[in-house]
Amino acid sequence: MLNRACSSMVLDKMGDMRRTHYAADIGPELEGQEVTVFGWVHEIRDLGGLRFLILQDRTGKLQITIHRHKVVKEVVEKAETLQKQYSIGIKGTVKKMGKAPGGAEIVPNEMRIFSVSQQPLPLDITGRTKAEIDVRLDARVLDLRREENQAIFRVQHAALQAIRSYLSEKGVMEVFTPRIIVSATEGGAALFPVAYFNREAFLAQSPQLYKEQLILDFEQVFEIGPFFRAEESHTRRHLSEFISVDLEKAFANAEDVMNVLEELIHHVCKYVKENCKRELELLGHEIVVPEVPFKRLTYAQVLEELEENKIHLNWGEDIPTPAYRILGKLHPYYYFITDWPTKAKAFYIKPKDDNPELSEGFDLMWKWVELSSGGARIHDKELLMKRLSEQGLSTESFKTHLQTFDYGMPPHAGWGLGLARFVMVLTGVKNIREVVLFPRDQVRLTP
RNA sequence: GCCCUGGUAGUAUAGCUCGGUCCAGUAUAAGCGGCUGUCGCCCGCUCGACCCGGGUUCAAAUCCCGGCCAGGGCGCCA
Numbered sequence: 001m002l003n004r005a006c007s008s009m010v011l012d013k014m015g016d017m018r019r020t021h022y023a024a025d026i027g028p029e030l031e032g033q034e035v036t037v038f039g040w041v042h043e044i045r046d047l048g049g050l051r052f053l054i055l056q057d058r059t060g061k062l063q064i065t066i067h068r069h070k071v072v073k074e075v076v077e078k079a080e081t082l083q084k085q086y087s088i089g090i091k092g093t094v095k096k097m098g099k100a101p102g103g104a105e106i107v108p109n110e111m112r113i114f115s116v117s118q119q120p121l122p123l124d125i126t127g128r129t130k131a132e133i134d135v136r137l138d139a140r141v142l143d144l145r146r147e148e149n150q151a152i153f154r155v156q157h158a159a160l161q162a163i164r165s166y167l168s169e170k171g172v173m174e175v176f177t178p179r180i181i182v183s184a185t186e187g188g189a190a191l192f193p194v195a196y197f198n199r200e201a202f203l204a205q206s207p208q209l210y211k212e213q214l215i216l217d218f219e220q221v222f223e224i225g226p227f228f229r230a231e232e233s234h235t236r237r238h239l240s241e242f243i244s245v246d247l248e249k250a251f252a253n254a255e256d257v258m259n260v261l262e263e264l265i266h267h268v269c270k271y272v273k274e275n276c277k278r279e280l281e282l283l284g285h286e287i288v289v290p291e292v293p294f295k296r297l298t299y300a301q302v303l304e305e306l307e308e309n310k311i312h313l314n315w316g317e318d319i320p321t322p323a324y325r326i327l328g329k330l331h332p333y334y335y336f337i338t339d340w341p342t343k344a345k346a347f348y349i350k351p352k353d354d355n356p357e358l359s360e361g362f363d364l365m366w367k368w369v370e371l372s373s374g375g376a377r378i379h380d381k382e383l384l385m386k387r388l389s390e391q392g393l394s395t396e397s398f399k400t401h402l403q404t405f406d407y408g409m410p411p412h413a414g415w416g417l418g419l420a421r422f423v424m425v426l427t428g429v430k431n432i433r434e435v436v437l438f439p440r441d442q443v444r445l446t447p
Numbered sequence: 448g449c450c451c452u453g454g455u456a457g458u459a460u461a462g463c464u465c466g467g468u469c470c471a472g473u474a475u476a477a478g479c480g481g482c483u484g485u486c487g488c489c490c491g492c493u494c495g496a497c498c499c500g501g502g503u504u505c506a507a508a509u510c511c512c513g514g515c516c517a518g519g520g521c522g523c524c525a
Contacts, residue, residue, distance in 0.1 A: 043486085043487095045484095045485045045486070045488055045489095046482085046485090046488095047482060047483055047484070047485060047488075047489085048481070048482035048483060049482080049483040050482090050483040050484060050485075051483095051485095052484080052485050052486075052488090054486080063485090063486080065484080065485090067483070068483080069483090083477090084476090097484085099484055099485080099486090100484085100485090100486085101486060118457095119457090119476085119477060119478090120457045120458080120476045120477040121457075121458090121476075121477090122457060122458075123457085123458065123476095124457090124458055124459080124475060124476060125476095126475090126476095126487070127487090128458095128459095128474090128475060128476090128487055129458050129459050129460090129474075129475045129476075130458085130459065131458055131459070132458090132459085132517085132518080133517095133518080134516095134517060134518075135457095135458070135459095190523085190524085205524090205525080206525075208525075229523095229524060231523055231524050232448065232522095232523075233522085233523065233524065234518090234519075234520080234521085235519085235520075235521085236519080236520095238523095238524070320521085320522085321520085321521070321522085322520095322521085345525085346525040347525065348525080349525090370524095391525080393525085443516090443517085
């Protein structure tokens with residue numbers, strides 16, 4: 001379809017025009033004041049002699065009102081060429097108006113059109129006709145123009161702020177570990193190979209080894225960053241690239257870092273609830289700040305509960321998803337599962353001192369979804385090497401890691417929290433693709 | 448990797464069971480025109496689609512086969 005503006009229209013330069021106010025700043029108290037606003041045309045309602053433009057910027061929406069016979073001719077003519085999602089600048093006068101959204105509107109004196117948009121747009125940006133996730137992701141930045149979608153990422157931003165400030169105040173230092181790693185033998189999860197000069201390397205699937213090493217120097221570290229897993233998962237809670245919040249702490253056991261985790265979750269929920277009222281309202285979601293401590297269930301207790309619900313698992317088995325769904329119904333909030341069988345956990349998870357069959361590994365669950373996994377780590381080199389062998393891993397490929405255990409490795413513990421899964425809980429969104437700006441899964445590599 | 452479901456205009460859907468009523472209906476978007484207080488504005492007109500290939504049949508959006516694509520579930524996820 002032809003865009004009537006494209007062929008003939010001359011676009012304006014920004015020139016010396018600069019924003020004085022955001023949409024959210026405009027209210028009846030500014031009556032009579034001249035302001036300059038920038039943004040995108042969200043909607044146009046043309047009543048004939050009267051035309052309403054809804055302008056959107058990063059703070060919200062604003063009404064521009066154009067009376068055909070009361071504003072300068074140039075503005076009227078430009079306003080007639082506008083279409084949805086053009087980016088424009090408006091210089092105008094604030095008018096107190098009870099009938100306008102927010103009690104005020106802008107009567108324009110000058111309009112500059114910076115950029116046009118293709119019509120029709122690939123999505124109904126007003127949200128009246130809902131699009132499927134696949135269509136939305138293909139036009140992701142346009143999809144993100146919708147306030148509900150922006151709200152998700154404002155919640156994420158607030159959560160990140162809360163995480164960083166909370167951990168920093170506890171004396172935990174933020175670090176960055178390599179994304180490019182050499183060994184494919186860290187464990188079972190599939191790695192993405194990368195060409196590294198004339199060698200083969202891999203994208204990191206976890207900061208596990210590095211964060212353990214760093215507690216030798218900094219005692220408590222955290223990292224927030226992307227990791228990569230080449231799993232061919234096809235679910236609403238897995239992606240091949242995901243952001244992990246990782247913590248590692250020296251001279252600590254599992255219970256110590258579980259305390260940090262539950263306090264952190266509590267703090268973030270409280271912070272987001274208080275600071276993202278508008279966002280949560282847009283999302284139609286309410287956050288209930290969880291009480292600490294969280295419920296703790298042992299693996300053995302979980303097996304018993306499942307047995308009562310007619311699901312039999314042999315001791316030592318991992319818990320399958322359908323069983324987790326049952327657990328989620330029994331415990332519809334945050335809870336820990338502790339005392340996992342050592343053989344069901346990673347090689348670095350510490351067996352309990354009084355019963356090596358059981359480990360100091362734990363999972364933090366929200367209903368049926370695993371949010372975080374962690375535990376106390378083995379700090380004894382001999383034991384770690386034994387565990388590697390038991391899991392069929394070669395001690396040779398962990399040589400540089402094992403070497404760091406010769407420098408006084410203290411007892412330590414930590415966890416990794418899936419950021420997007422946590423944001424799903426905070427926003428009430430059911431598909432992880434919606435809470436990631438540009439999600440990557442086994443089929444999606446663009447945008 | 449396995450299983451299930453689906454693919455109709457820019458978007459979202461009806462029609463498919465039981466082939467002909469469908470040169471495919473509706474909403475929204477888009478285009479043109481009208482309208483001075485809209486806020487999912489309203490009114491009129493217009494544009495625009497059966498995933499690809501093969502088969503069955505007098506006749507296929509509809510039934511069959513293959514492919515491609517998508518969604519969901521399981522497994523996997525140290």
